[in-house]
Amino acid sequence: MKYADGTDASLGDIVSVPMPDGPADARIVMLGDTLEHAGVDEAFRAWVDREHLLAGDAVVVEWVDANPLAHEDPRYAPVGNYMFTRLDDCVRKTT
Numbered sequence: 001m002k003y004a005d006g007t008d009a010s011l012g013d014i015v016s017v018p019m020p021d022g023p024a025d026a027r028i029v030m031l032g033d034t035l036e037h038a039g040v041d042e043a044f045r046a047w048v049d050r051e052h053l054l055a056g057d058a059v060v061v062e063w064v065d066a067n068p069l070a071h072e073d074p075r076y077a078p079v080g081n082y083m084f085t086r087l088d089d090c091v092r093k094t095t
Contacts, residue, residue: 004089011038024068026061
C-alpha cells in the first residue's frame with residue numbers, strides 16, 4: 001500500500017482523516033492489498049473477508065481518540081470505531 005505521495009503505508013501508521021469538524025487521527029489496522037491486519041476484532045476481520053468489503057486500494061482505520069462520527073441520536077444507527085477509507089491525498093500520515 002502506498003499513500004498518495006508514493007510513500008509506503010504500514011499497519012500501525014497514524015493518519016489524519018478529514019472530518020466535518022476538523023481532522024481526526026486514526027491508526028491503520030488493515031491493508032486492502034494484502035488483507036494484513038493488526039489488533040482488529042476477529043469477528044470484524046472475518047466479516048470483511050467473507051463479504052469482500054475491503055478494496056485493494058483501501059485501508060481500515062481505527063480512531064485514536066474519540067470517534068468523530070459518534071452520536072447519541074436514536075434515529076440513526078450506532079457508529080463503530082473502524083472506518084474504511086482510501087489513501088487519497090486527503091488522508092495523510094502524521095507519525
